[in-house]
Every structure is written in C-alpha cells, then in structure tokens.
Amino acid sequence: MSDDIVLATQGLTRRFGGLVAVNDVDFDVKAHEIHAILGPNGAGKSTLINLLSGEIPPSEGQVLYRQKAIQGKSARQIARLGIGRSHQKTNIFPRLSCLQNCELAARIHMGGVLGSWRSRHTAQQVSERAQEVLETCQLNHRAHTTASDMSYGEQRQLQIAMVLATAPSLMLLDEPMAGMGREETAQVTELLASLTDRYTLVLIEHDMDSVFRLANRITVMVDGCVLESGPTEQIRTSDKVRDVYLGRHDEGVTA
Amino acid sequence: MDLAFFGVQLLNGLQYGLLLFLIASGLTLIFGIMGIINLAHGAMYMIGAYLVYDLTMRFGNFWLAILVAIPIAIALGLVIERLFLDTLYKRDHLYQVLLTFGLILVLNEAQRIIWGGDVHRVPVPAPFDASIQLTDNLQYSVYRLFVMGVCLVLAGVIYGVIRHTRLGIIIRAGAVNRDMVEGLGINVRTLFTLIFSVGVALTAFAGMIAAPLTSIAPGMGDSILITCFVVVVIGGIGSIKGAFWGAIIIGMATTFGAVLIPSLASMVIYLIMAAVLLVKPRGLFA
Amino acid sequence: MLHRYPKRVAYLMLVLTALVATFPLWGEAVFGNQANFMLEKLTLMLILALFAMSLDLLVGIVGLVSLGHALFFGLGAYTLALASPDFRPASMWWMLPLVIGVSACVGLIVGLLVIRTKGIFFIMTTLAFGQMLYYFISTSQFAGGTDGVFIMFRPSLAVGDTLLVDLDDPYSFFYFCLVTLLAGYLFLRWLTRSYFGQVLDGIHDNEHRMQALGYATSGYKLIAFVIAGVMASIAGMLAAMQYGFANPAQLGWHTSGEVLMMLILGGMGTIFGPILGAFAYEILLFVYEHATRHWPILMGLTIIVAVLVLPRGVAGLMIAPPRARKRRTTANDAPEKATVSAQPVTQSKVD
Numbered sequence: 001m002s003d004d005i006v007l008a009t010q011g012l013t014r015r016f017g018g019l020v021a022v023n024d025v026d027f028d029v030k031a032h033e034i035h036a037i038l039g040p041n042g043a044g045k046s047t048l049i050n051l052l053s054g055e056i057p058p059s060e061g062q063v064l065y066r067q068k069a070i071q072g073k074s075a076r077q078i079a080r081l082g083i084g085r086s087h088q089k090t091n092i093f094p095r096l097s098c099l100q101n102c103e104l105a106a107r108i109h110m111g112g113v114l115g116s117w118r119s120r121h122t123a124q125q126v127s128e129r130a131q132e133v134l135e136t137c138q139l140n141h142r143a144h145t146t147a148s149d150m151s152y153g154e155q156r157q158l159q160i161a162m163v164l165a166t167a168p169s170l171m172l173l174d175e176p177m178a179g180m181g182r183e184e185t186a187q188v189t190e191l192l193a194s195l196t197d198r199y200t201l202v203l204i205e206h207d208m209d210s211v212f213r214l215a216n217r218i219t220v221m222v223d224g225c226v227l228e229s230g231p232t233e234q235i236r237t238s239d240k241v242r243d244v245y246l247g248r249h250d251e252g253v254t255a
Numbered sequence: 256m257d258l259a260f261f262g263v264q265l266l267n268g269l270q271y272g273l274l275l276f277l278i279a280s281g282l283t284l285i286f287g288i289m290g291i292i293n294l295a296h297g298a299m300y301m302i303g304a305y306l307v308y309d310l311t312m313r314f315g316n317f318w319l320a321i322l323v324a325i326p327i328a329i330a331l332g333l334v335i336e337r338l339f340l341d342t343l344y345k346r347d348h349l350y351q352v353l354l355t356f357g358l359i360l361v362l363n364e365a366q367r368i369i370w371g372g373d374v375h376r377v378p379v380p381a382p383f384d385a386s387i388q389l390t391d392n393l394q395y396s397v398y399r400l401f402v403m404g405v406c407l408v409l410a411g412v413i414y415g416v417i418r419h420t421r422l423g424i425i426i427r428a429g430a431v432n433r434d435m436v437e438g439l440g441i442n443v444r445t446l447f448t449l450i451f452s453v454g455v456a457l458t459a460f461a462g463m464i465a466a467p468l469t470s471i472a473p474g475m476g477d478s479i480l481i482t483c484f485v486v487v488v489i490g491g492i493g494s495i496k497g498a499f500w501g502a503i504i505i506g507m508a509t510t511f512g513a514v515l516i517p518s519l520a521s522m523v524i525y526l527i528m529a530a531v532l533l534v535k536p537r538g539l540f541a
Numbered sequence: 542m543l544h545r546y547p548k549r550v551a552y553l554m555l556v557l558t559a560l561v562a563t564f565p566l567w568g569e570a571v572f573g574n575q576a577n578f579m580l581e582k583l584t585l586m587l588i589l590a591l592f593a594m595s596l597d598l599l600v601g602i603v604g605l606v607s608l609g610h611a612l613f614f615g616l617g618a619y620t621l622a623l624a625s626p627d628f629r630p631a632s633m634w635w636m637l638p639l640v641i642g643v644s645a646c647v648g649l650i651v652g653l654l655v656i657r658t659k660g661i662f663f664i665m666t667t668l669a670f671g672q673m674l675y676y677f678i679s680t681s682q683f684a685g686g687t688d689g690v691f692i693m694f695r696p697s698l699a700v701g702d703t704l705l706v707d708l709d710d711p712y713s714f715f716y717f718c719l720v721t722l723l724a725g726y727l728f729l730r731w732l733t734r735s736y737f738g739q740v741l742d743g744i745h746d747n748e749h750r751m752q753a754l755g756y757a758t759s760g761y762k763l764i765a766f767v768i769a770g771v772m773a774s775i776a777g778m779l780a781a782m783q784y785g786f787a788n789p790a791q792l793g794w795h796t797s798g799e800v801l802m803m804l805i806l807g808g809m810g811t812i813f814g815p816i817l818g819a820f821a822y823e824i825l826l827f828v829y830e831h832a833t834r835h836w837p838i839l840m841g842l843t844i845i846v847a848v849l850v851l852p853r854g855v856a857g858l859m860i861a862p863p864r865a866r867k868r869r870t871t872a873n874d875a876p877e878k879a880t881v882s883a884q885p886v887t888q889s890k891v892d
Contacts, residue, residue, distance in 0.1 A: 053753070079755030091753070093746040104743045107736065108755045123736070166754065292661050342849060348661060349606045353805050354848040356798045360841030368835055481672050481794070484665045492661060521680055525673035529654055532666065536657040 004031045006170055006200050007052070012061035012071075014047055021047040023224035024061070029170070034192065034201045036211045038235075039221035040244075045204045046088060048221070049174050052202070053085040054078035065170070079108070084168030086159040088175045088204075094148035098139055098158055101147055102130035105165035130165055137161040137191060153184040160188065170200045177207050189214055212236060220244075259392035264510050270399045272506020273406035277461040278479060279486040279498040280413060281454030287493020288429045289447050291340060292348050294355035297480025298362040299455050303328055303462025304471045305370055308377050317380035321463050325456060332455030336448055344447070359477070367473055375471040402464050409457070410499060417495055426450070482509075485524050489531045491538025500539065546811070550859050554813055561587075562719060565712055580711055581783070586823045587718040588779045591725050593803040593815035595772035600801070601810030602733055603765050604745035606664050608797050609671030612651070613644055613770040615792030617777025619678065620644070622690035622787035630694035633708070636778070637696075644774030648767035656763050671794055679789035689788030692781055708782065718779055722816070725772055729812050732768070741765060802840075805847050808856025817855045 008028035014021050022044045029035045037045050050056045052063060054075040063071040070078060079085070093101050106129045110122060134140045137157050142150060147158060156176060163171050176192070177185045189210050192201060205211050211218065212232060219229040220241050228238055235241055282296050306327060310320035335358070343351045378384070383398035417423040429436045429446060437443045469475070486505050490497025505524050512523035531539060564583060568576040592614055599605045620640045625631045655666045678684045695714070698706045707713045732738050743751045744758050751758050781787045790796065799822070806825075807818020825843060829836035851857070 055753070075753050076755050076757060079753060085753060087753075091747065091750050093743055093750065095746050096742060100739065100742075104739060104751070105754055107739070162754075286661055292664060339845065339849075348664060349600060349801075349809075350805075350848050350852060352606060352608065352664060353801055354845055356801070357841040357844030357848070360837040360844070364835050364837040364841070368838075477794075481668065485669050488662060488665050488669065518680070521676035522673055525669055525676075528666070528669055532654050532658065537662070 005029065006031045006066060007202070008064045009052075010062045010064070012048070012051060012063060013059050014044075014051055014056065015059045020224050022051060022058075025221070025224075025226050027219045027226060027229050029200060029202055030217070031200050032196050033216040034196060034203060034214050036203045036205055036215035036218045037221060038205070038208075038211060038218055039227075042223070043221040044224040045221055046174060047224075049085070049172050049202075049204060052078075053083060053172055079166065082167075082169045083172065084163040084166045084170070085172040086163050086174055086176055088178065090152070090155050090159060092147050092155055092158055092162065095146060097144045097146055098134060098150070098161075099127075099130055099143040101158055102133050102161055102165045103127060105162040106130050106133070106167075109167055129167075133161045133165045136164060138187065153180045156180065157184070157188065160191070164195075168199065170202070171195075172202045174204050175206065176203065177205060177210060185210060257392075259390070262390070262393045263395065264514060265507075266395055266399065266403075268507035268510035269503070270403045270406075270506075271510055272503040273403050273410070274461050274465055275479075275483060275486055275506055276410060276499050276502035277406055278458045279483045279490070279502050280410075280495055281457040282483050283487050283490070283493055283495065283498045284426070284450055285454045286487065288426055288450055289340075289344065291343055292351050292355070293340075294352060294480065295335070295358040295362060296355075296454070296458055297476035297478075297483070298359050299328065299332065299458040299476070300462035300465075300479050301366060301474075301476030302331065302362065303459030304377075304466045304469075304475065305366055305462075306459070307463040307466045308375050308471050309370065311377055317377070317467070321460075324463055325460060328459030329452050329456050332452050332459075333448065335455075336451045340447075340451065363473065363476070372473055377466040377471065379467040398467060402468070405464060406461075413495060482524065485528050487538075488528055489538060491541035494538070494540040497538055497540035546860055550813075550856075553859060558723075562716075564715075577711065580715055582823065582827070584711070584715045584718050585780070585783055586820050587715070587722050588776050588783060589800070589803065589823065590816040590819035591718075591722050591779070592773055592776035593800050593807065593819045594722075594725055594729060594812060595769045595776065596800050597804060597809055597812060597815045598729060598732075598765055598769045598772075600804055601812075601814075602738070602745065603741045603762060605762065605766070606801075607667040607769075608664050608794060608801070609667035609669070610769070610773055610800055611792050611794065611796035612667075612671040612674050613648065613773035614777035614780065614796060614800075615674065615678070615787070615789070616644055616647055616770075617774030617779075618781035618787035618791050619684060619690065619777075620774070621696070621778045621781045622692050623684065625692055625694065625696070627693065630697040633696040633698040637775070640774050640778045641771050644771045645767055648770035649763070652763045652766040652770075656759050656766060668794055668797070671792065671797055675789055675792040675794070678792060685788075687789055689786050691786045695782045714782070718783075721775065721779065725775075726812060726816070729772075733812065737761070737764075802844050802847075804854075805844070805852065806854055808854030808858075808860075811856045811860070814854055814856030821855060 005028045009025055012025040013023055025044075025048065027035075037048065039045050047056070051058050051071070054070070054073050054077065057072045061071065062069050065078075065081060065083065070081065073081075093104065096104070103126050106126045110126050110129065131140065131143065134143055137160055139154065139157055139161055142154060142158075147155060150158070156178070160173065160176055163173070173192075177188050180188065185207060192203070193214055195201065203211070203215065215232050217229070217231050218235040220227045220235060222244050227244060228235060228241055278296070278300055282293070285291055285293055285296070303324065306324040307317070307320045310323055311317050314320055314323075339354055339358070343354060379396070379398045383396075383401045385397050386394045387397050387400065389395050415423075417426060425436060425441055425446065429443070436446075482505060486498060486501040488501075489504065490499070490501030504527065508523050508527055509520070512520040516523070535541070561583065564580065568579060572579045592610075595613075596607065596610045599607050599610070617640050620643050621631075621636060624636065624639055651670050655663060655670065658666050679687045684690060695708045697704065698708055698717075706717055708717060733741070740751070740756060740761050743756070744761060748758050777787075777791065780791065803818035803822045804815050805818070806821045807816065808814030825840065826836070829839040832839065847854070853860075
C-alpha cells in the first residue's frame with residue numbers, strides 16, 4: 001500500500017440477516033483528496049460509512065487506516081484515531097449553543113480527562129479553536145445561539161464545524177448538503193473545497209453537480225457492490241455508471 | 256426436602272410466577288408500546304384485590320364479585336388514562352415517574368380511607384375450595400391449580416393475539432416505531448387507550464384471583480410492583496416472552512429461596528437481576 | 542444548560558440564605574417557644590436539601606433518573622450508626638472519611654452494574670437495587686432489622702482535647718449542616734461549570750454524539766453516579782445524627798420518591814432549585830400533616846399538579862417568571878426542526 005493512501009478497505013462485507021448491505025468492497029482514499037461515494041438509494045453507502053466510522057462492525061473484510069487495521073473498533077476509538085464523521089440525520093447537541101457544540105467537539109483532542117483545574121489555558125485554547133472553526137463555516141454570528149433554534153441548513157453546517165473542530169486527518173461526511181438550498185450548497189461546496197490542503201474527505205452525496213465539481217475520485221456503489229471507482233472524469237463518462245445510476249438520458253442530472 | 260414437598264414448592268413457584276406474568280405483561284406492554292413507565296401499576300393490583308374483597312362481602316359470591324369488579328377496574332383505568340396519561344406520552348420518563356408516584360400516594364391513601372388499614376382475607380371460593388390428590392404423597396389446592404390454569408389460558412390468548420392477529424402486528428410495530436404506525440392511518444390514541452385498559456384489566460384481574468391466596472393489606476401493590484419491575488428487567492422491555500420466562504424464573508426463585516435460604520430470600524431476585532444485567536444489560540429477550 | 546441565571550436569582554438566594562443563617566437571631570421573636578422545634582425542622586431541611594442537590598446531579602444535569610437514591614442516603618445513616626462505638630462518640634475525623642469511602646465503593650459497584658442500562662431500564666434497576674439493600678437491612682440481625690439502630694452519641698469534631706464544634710448543641714449542628722450544604726453547593730456549581738460538567742451536559746443532550754466524538758460516556762456517568770452517591774450518603778449521615786437513629790425506611794423507595802418530588806417542586810438541573818424544593822416539600826408536609834391524617838392524598842395531588850402545571854419548579858419561576866415565559870413559549874412553538882438524534886428511549890421531547 002503506497003504511502004499516500006490514508007484509508008483502504010479490503011473485501012469489506014456486512015450482512016444483516018439475509019441482506020448483504022455491503023458486498024466485498026475494495027476502495028481506497030488518497031491523502032488530501034476528496035473522494036465521493038455515489039449510488040442509488042439502498043446501494044449501501046451509509047452502511048459503508050458506518051463501517052468505516054466504527055458504528056457497526058463488519059461481517060468480513062478489513063479497514064486499514066494508515067496501514068493499520070481498524071475494523072471492529074468502536075466509534076469512540078476510531079474518533080480518537082483522527083477520523084471525524086458527520087451524520088445523515090442531523091446529530092448535534094440541540095440544547096447547547098453553537099460554540100458549546102464545537103467546544104465539546106474540540107475538547108476531546110485537546111483537554112485532559114478531568115483537567116479543569118489544569119487548564120485555564122486549555123479552556124482558552126479550546127474556545128479559540130471552536131471560534132476558529134465557526135468562522136471557517138461562517139457561523140460565528142450564531143456562536144451563542146442555541147443549536148435547536150437555528151435553521152436546518154445552519155444545523156448541518158454546525159455538524160461540519162464540529163467535525164472540523166476535532167481536527168481530524170480524515171473526514172467522513174454523510175450527505176453534508178442534504179436538504180440545503182442553492183446558496184447554502186454553494187457555500188458548503190466552497191468550504192469543503194478549501195479544506196483539502198489540511199484534510200482528506202470522504203463524501204456521500206446525492207447532489208451530482210456538487211460531487212462532480214468537488215470530488216477528485218468517485219466510487220459508485222450499486223446493491224452493496226462497487227460498480228466502478230476512479231477519477232471524476234472517468235466516472236462522468238462511464239457508460240456503466242450512466243446506465244445504472246443516471247439513466248439512459250444525456251447529461252442534465254440532478255439526484 | 257422430600258419429593259412431595261419439592262413438588263408443592265414447584266407448583267407454588269409456578270403459580271406465583273404465572274400470576275406475576277399477568278401483571279408483568281401489562282407493565283411490559285405499556286412500557287414497550289406506549290413508552291410509559293407507570294408506577295401506579297401495582298396499585299391496580301391492590302385495587303383489584305380490595306374490590307373483590309368488598310364485593311364478595313356485599314354479594315356473598317366471589318364469582319359475581321369478579322364479574323362486577325372487572326368493569327369497575329377497567330373504568331378506573333380509562334379515567335386515569337384520559338386524565339393524566341394523555342399529557343405523559345410526550346414527556347420525559349422522569350415526569351411519568353413523578354406523576355404516577357403521586358398517583359400511588361393518592362390511590363394508596365384512598366384505599367385506606369375506603370377500607371381502612373386492617374388486613375383482610377377472602378375465603379377460597381367454591382367449588383375450588385378443596386385439595387386434590389396429585390400423587391401418593393402430594394395433595395394440592397384445587398384453587399391454585401385453577402389460578403394456574405386461568406393464567407396459562409390468558410397467556411395463550413395474549414400470545415395468540417400478539418403473534419397471529421392484525422392487532423398483534425400493529426402492537427409489535429407500535430412498540431418499535433410509534434410514528435410510523437400513526438403514519439399508516441392507525442389511530443394511535445385509541446390503540447394506546449386499548450393497551451392501557453387491557454394492561455390495567457390484567458393486573459386488576461390478577462389481584463382479584465390472587466385475593467383468596469394472600470392477605471389483603473395496605474401497600475400490597477408496592478411490593479408486587481417492584482417484583483414485576485425485576486421481571487421486566489430480566490425479561491426485556493416490550494417482550495411478552497421475556498415477561499413470561501422472567502416471571503417463571505422469579506416465581507421459582509422466590510418460592511424456593513424462601514424455603515432454602517430464608518435469610519437471603521428477599522434478596523434472591525435482585526441478585527438474579529444483577530447477574531442478568533452483567534451478561535445482558537437489555538434483558539434476556541430484548 | 543447554560544448554567545447562568547439572571548441576577549435576581551442570585552439576589553433571592555442570597556437573601557434566603559441570610560434569612561436561614563440568621564435564624565437563631567430572629568427565631569425566638571417569631572416562633573416563641575416553638576423556636577427550638579423550628580430549628581430542628583430547619584436543620585432537617587438543610588440536610589434534605591443536600592440530599593436533593595446530590596440527586597440533581599444525576600437527574601437534572603446528566604439526565605439519569607434514579608429511583609434508588611435513598612440507597613445512599615440510608616447507607617450513610619447506617620454506616621454512622623453501625624460504626625459508632627457503643628459508649629462514646631466517634632470522631633468525625635474518621636467517621637466522615639469512612640462514610641465517604643463506603644459510599645464511594647458501593648457507588649462504584651452498583652454504578653458499574655446500572656450505568657450500562659438506559660432510560661426506563663436505569664429507573665427500574667436503580668429502584669431494584671435500592672430495594673435490595675432495603676430488604677437486606679430490614680431482615681438482618683446485625684442492622685437491627687425493621688427497628689433500625691440507635692445512635693447514642695453524635696460524632697465529635699475535636700482536635701486532641703479541644704472541641705472544635707459541639708455537634709450535640711442544636712445551634713452548632715445547625716451551622717455545621719448549613720456549612721456542609723453550602724460546601725456541597727459550591728462544589729456542584731464548580732463541577733457543572735467545569736470541563737467535566739460540559740461533558741455531562743453533552744451526554745445529557747445527545748449521548749450517541751458524544752460517543753461518536755470519542756468520549757467514554759460510561760466513565761463520565763459512573764463518576765457522576767459515585768459523586769452523587771457520596772453526597773447523598775453524607776446527607777444520610779447528618780440525617781441520622783439529627784434523628785438519632787438509622788432505620789430501613791431511609792433506604793426505601795418511598796424516600797427515593799420523596800427526594801424526586803423535591804426535585805420537581807424546586808426545579809431540576811439548577812443545583813439551587815433542589816434546595817428550594819427540599820424546603821418546599823418539608824413545609825408542605827408540615828402543613829398537610831396538620832390538616833388531615835390522610836395527608837398522602839394531598840401530597841400526591843400536589844405532585845400531580847406540579848408535573849402538569851409547573852414542571853420547572855420554583856427555580857423555573859425565578860428564572861423565567863410567567864409573563865416572560867409566555868412570550869418565549871410562543872416563539873418556541875415553531876414546528877420542530879429536524880434535530881433528531883439519540884436513542885428513542887432516552888430522548889426527552891420537552892425540555
């Protein structure tokens with residue numbers, strides 16, 4: 001495995017009773033790229049992300065993070081390794097403020113365990129990081145707003161901010177732009193594009209325009225299997241993919 | 256301990272377990288489907304027993320008393336449900352605990368006001384007030400066998416409804432996802448009222464048929480409630496099968512515990528619960 | 542969640558504290574020869590306030606509803622009663638650490654078993670463990686069975702031969718309890734505003750997300766459980782000193798229910814609310830007991846009304862008086878936004 005591969009799966013499989021949700025999936029993610037996972041509903045994309053982030057263990061196969069096997073580790077352990085994740089269903093702390101949401105996210109990598117006496121200093125660092133992250137996501141005007149009082153789009157942006165706050169090296173984003181309007185989508189697209197100098201991103205998205213604009217490489221899944229995986233251009237012009245996913249029409253795609 | 260004695264304890268344990276099942280099944284259904292924790296569940300057991308005592312004194316006939324008591328108990332359940340539980344569906348468990356705890360205080364004290372603090376007994380009713388010879392050395396109370404029979408029949412009915420009827424499917428679906436069930440056009444409100452009433456009826460009925468077997472005293476609802484909680488914890492919330500086997504285990508453990516290790520008897524069920532929790536935190540049949 | 546309250550709350554609490562602290566000065570003027578009796582009542586309220594505050598850490602802050610908190614209360618009482626020598630006072634210097642040590646160990650053991658359970662399960666298992674200890678104590682010989690154990694002498698707080706505080710004197714004991722309560726309050730206030738407290742807030746709000754972020758949530762919950770238990774045991778120890786005995790009822794679930802009632806009367810999650818709640822509960826109890834011998838009905842109805850009408854308790858009234866709340870609630874009546882997360886069983890749908 002070459003040095004610049006951050007994440008790779010080998011023969012990754014997950015069964016639920018008789019249903020094979022993820023079937024012998026091999027793919028890899030290179031450092032500092034944006035790798036999108038596409039596929040129709042039911043293709044197994046979310047299950048795949050859940051396998052990668054440790055929310056469920058695989059039935060078979062391996063997940064290698066920086067050449068080390070991480071399959072079977074808990075979500076908690078994987079988060080600690082530097083893999084951050086956002087969820088498809090908005091998963092924030094509704095009763096806390098935006099800033100507090102990000103502080104909690106940042107803390108885990110910066111603070112001690114019970115170290116509040118140890119660190120007026122750390123508290124400040126954490127707060128700074130949280131502010132930084134909110135600014136990057138253009139949410140700093142909402143820093144003290146209770147999360148549940150914000151609009152849906154803002155909440156999803158908060159999710160991304162939280163992932164950023166954990167300073168991961170790898171980000172797994174599950175439909176980050178779901179339900180957003182055009183302007184917000186453009187904002188987020190820009191944001192994600194700007195992150196690649198520091199992070200590696202794996203995206204599940206339906207919004208084809210954004211995906212083709214953002215992603216360096218795309219893996220297309222159908223019925224749990226990898227249909228095709230490669231650079232964006234390759235996927236965009238692939239007949240196989242077009243038949244299965246985009247239908248036999250020409251261009252003009254929206255999910 | 257000789258075989259006959261063992262046999263008696265076995266039957267007693269079974270009978271106690273089956274009674275517990277009636278009560279616990281109501282509890283687990285109400286938890287599992289309505290998401291409501293109802294501490295006053297035990298008070299319904301007490302009310303069933305007191306009603307039957309009162310009415311037996313009035314009518315001189317145990318069976319008539321039961322016939323009249325059942326609708327009264329159901330009516331009471333409906334009143335409670337409409338008055339209070341309506342607001343509790345949407346609330347935190349904490350508020351349900353508090354409100355139903357308040358209900359216990361009210362119901363327990365109401366019982367004292369109506370029937371006083373004495374201990375009462377209800378005689379075992381004819382035609383079951385005899386013993387039957389089961390084996391050479393084993394005599395057993397016919398009434399207890401009757402109670403076991405009734406419980407088993409009811410258990411069968413419950414099982415049949417849950418597993419094999421459309422209502423049962425709705426109930427099982429509702430236990431997993433209430434909103435979905437509503438989205439399918441089913442009047443969840445009515446469903447809940449039905450479930451609650453059935454749960455209350457089962458518990459009160461258990462109190463009624465148990466009346467001749469125990470002493471009817473203030474606070475009898477409290478102790479049975481806790482025992483049923485243990486049953487539900489062991490069996491798994493929302494699981495009728497779990498309630499059944501949990502009840503049998505607890506029934507046996509309590510009965511045999513009382514004769515084998517009297518000093519630790521009252522603790523046995525909690526030790527079992529702790530053991531189950533260590534291995535299966537969500538219960539045996541979660 | 543924000544743990545910052547309007548200034549008027551601080552003023553009110555300071556006034557109330559001053560009132561209580563100066564009771565020996567004005568008590569006789571107001572209550573005449575009932576003053577000593579009132580002092581005892583007041584001392585008890587302080588002790589129960591500590592008990593209620595400790596439960597607030599679990600229920601209000603972390604969101605763990607325990608129906609077995611009396612386990613620790615009674616544990617403190619019985620530790621004092623059983624460890625006190627027969628014919629002379631124990632020394633507080635070792636009694637207090639003993640109570641803390643015993644309750645911490647029990648808290649750890651019980652906690653390890655119950656922390657893995659969630660929602661309804663947690664409620665039921667804490668109830669069951671409380672009852673387990675209740676039955677164990679009330680059927681045991683060494684602990685005096687249902688009669689309980691008398692405490693002949695209150696522990697002494699002395700250095701060598703000099704008495705620092707005479708805990709047998711009602712006034713000194715009153716102040717001792719007051720200081721303990723204040724210490725407990727300040728400790729919890731610090732704890733909830735610290736990093737640890739922030740994590741507890743996060744766990745309360747969305748435990749699943751906390752785990753996905755990398756937090757070992759069970760560990761934090763366990764620590765909170767133990768701390769709450771230790772504080773409750775200290776309250777129990779003081780209660781035993783006040784009553785002069787330890788008895789099984791202090792372990793029973795009715796006591797657990799009572800302290801929950803104090804929480805709702807006072808207002809949860811606020812740390813100071815439960816103090817008000819304990820006072821409110823005792824005052825109501827006093828009034829009801831004198832009104833009728835069937836007072837439990839009145840108390841039961843009060844709780845039902847409190848749940849239906851005043852779920853945030855007295856503290857809630859202080860923080861957001863009705864006029865202000867009405868304005869705020871109409872704003873919040875906007876349709877639920879898509880903030881679904883967490884496990885269904887533990888999610889609270891109304892704050």
